Amino acid sequence: MISLVLLTVTLMMGCKSKKTLFTPSSSGRPFELLVVIDDSLWEKPAGRAIFDVLDTDVPGLPQSERSFRTMHCSDEHYDATMRLLRNIIHVKIDDKIYTQAKMSVAHDAYAAPQLILNIQAPDQKSFADFVTQNKQQIVDLFNKAEMNRQIAELEKGHSPLISAKVDSLFDCDIFLPAEMLSTKVAPDFLWAATNTPTGDLNFVMYSYPFVTDSTFTQKFFIAKRDSFMKANIPGAEEGMYMMTDSRFVTTHAIEIDGDYCQVNRGLWRVHNDQMGGPFVSHTMIDREHARVITCEVFVYSPDRPKRNLIRRIEASLFTLKLPGKSKK
Numbered sequence: 001m002i003s004l005v006l007l008t009v010t011l012m013m014g015c016k017s018k019k020t021l022f023t024p025s026s027s028g029r030p031f032e033l034l035v036v037i038d039d040s041l042w043e044k045p046a047g048r049a050i051f052d053v054l055d056t057d058v059p060g061l062p063q064s065e066r067s068f069r070t071m072h073c074s075d076e077h078y079d080a081t082m083r084l085l086r087n088i089i090h091v092k093i094d095d096k097i098y099t100q101a102k103m104s105v106a107h108d109a110y111a112a113p114q115l116i117l118n119i120q121a122p123d124q125k126s127f128a129d130f131v132t133q134n135k136q137q138i139v140d141l142f143n144k145a146e147m148n149r150q151i152a153e154l155e156k157g158h159s160p161l162i163s164a165k166v167d168s169l170f171d172c173d174i175f176l177p178a179e180m181l182s183t184k185v186a187p188d189f190l191w192a193a194t195n196t197p198t199g200d201l202n203f204v205m206y207s208y209p210f211v212t213d214s215t216f217t218q219k220f221f222i223a224k225r226d227s228f229m230k231a232n233i234p235g236a237e238e239g240m241y242m243m244t245d246s247r248f249v250t251t252h253a254i255e256i257d258g259d260y261c262q263v264n265r266g267l268w269r270v271h272n273d274q275m276g277g278p279f280v281s282h283t284m285i286d287r288e289h290a291r292v293i294t295c296e297v298f299v300y301s302p303d304r305p306k307r308n309l310i311r312r313i314e315a316s317l318f319t320l321k322l323p324g325k326s327k328k
Contacts, residue, residue, distance in 0.1 A: 026086040026111035037091040049128035060265035083110040101130035150315035
């Protein structure tokens with residue numbers, strides 16, 4: 001049996017938006033976040049606690065990169081311009097109003113798309129304890145909001161070339177950035193890329209027969225990945241090929257649209273070369289064809305931060321529709 005713990009991923013769902021025809025567009029860059037908090041609290045335990053939550057490393061990257069670019073302002077400077085930012089945490093600490101620490105979410109209150117997380121507490125200690133205990137939930141909330149925004153962009157505009165090839169080769173559907181125009185096809189294998197010298201976005205899809213649940217182990221995944229990559233993604237010279245840096249792979253399971261999905265995240269490198277970077281893959285069972293399908297994204301950007309690149313293209317993995325679901 002599959003022994004990995006299932007985590008439910010809720011994308012493109014949640015609280016109803018308040019967006020209307022008159023709602024302005026939100027401002028700010030992806031993974032940029034404003035904390036509204038009294039200046040007197042920012043350098044004290046309450047402010048340090050929320051900053052430490054947002055300042056954690058993004059997993060699976062070769063260099064340290066923060067989860068969010070964090071700014072802060074006081075309530076008196078939280079004006080009409082600030083209220084248009086896409087990601088906001090509003091801190092409210094008052095022992096005359098609040099009796100316990102809580103948080104609530106508002107969608108598109110002042111702009112769209114927008115996520116505002118209100119966190120209230122009677123004092124600094126209870127606030128700091130609360131955000132520390134809910135650290136992952138807070139990070140996941142804003143990560144999923146950004147993922148949903150990218151999925152919405154992919155729905156509006158994506159590569160018809162890649163969608164057609166995925167349909168032809170795998171009887172599936174997926175949305176990838178429109179600039180991915182370079183492709184390579186082999187038996188049960190597709191590689192698509194922007195083919196740029198830096199900030200290069202890549203997508204790989206491959207399939208093989210489903211035999212047993214032991215397929216869904218990290219060891220099996222790495223062996224299968226390395227066999228496909230060695231055969232289909234060579235380096236610049238003979239004896240060079242893509243491989244997995246097995247020391248840094250993390251594996252967990254989620255559920256997407258009711259289906260089991262194994263998520264692997266880690267680093268790739270080219271054997272006998274200095275090239276490398278991060279990758280994320282989703283492995284699922286195609287029950288109609290009794291096969292396993294892996295979709296992977298990876299980036300090559302040796303001279304640039306990789307957080308936004310890998311997160312942007314990772315959203316594509318959630319748009320995959322397996323056979324029997326592609327017409328829904």
